[in-house]
Amino acid sequence: MPELRKHRGRLTQSSIYRNLGDLEQAGIVRRVAGHDDHARYELDEYFIGHHHHLICVKCGRVSDFVVPHEAERTLNATLKKAAKVGKFRLTGHRLDALGVCVSCA
Numbered sequence: 080m081p082e083l084r085k086h087r088g089r090l091t092q093s094s095i096y097r098n099l100g101d102l103e104q105a106g107i108v109r110r111v112a113g114h115d116d117h118a119r120y121e122l123d124e125y126f127i128g129h130h131h132h133l134i135c136v137k138c139g140r141v142s143d144f145v146v147p148h149e150a151e152r153t154l155n156a157t158l159k160k161a162a163k164v165g166k167f168r169l170t171g172h173r174l175d176a177l178g179v180c181v182s183c184a
């Protein structure tokens with residue numbers, strides 16, 4: 080986000096967040112759950128594919144990882160069962176792993 084602010088001097092930070100909020104509502108970007116107050120966004124899975132995140136709890140760095148197909152199936156089956164119990168219609172899932180990255184270790 081600091082980079083964007085630098086290159087678009089005329090945009091205030093709040094207008095950038097407002098625009099991202101619009102893009103989020105339109106389903107183009109989604110907010111990545113971070114460990115601190117800084118909102119992180121990435122393109123929606125529709126564009127970049129289903130994946131998960133490794134989030135550093137110290138610096139907030141986020142990296143992507145893909146779960147093997149078999150594990151995704153198991154995960155979805157588990158979530159479907161939980162959804163059924165909770166009378167909830169499952170439309171997807173998010174799974175973020177928390178830890179400490181190599182530069183913070």
Ligand SMILES: [Zn+2]
Nearest residue numbers: 135138180183
């Ligand atoms: Zn880190």
Ligand SMILES: [Zn+2]
Nearest residue numbers: 129130146151
């Ligand atoms: Zn998944």
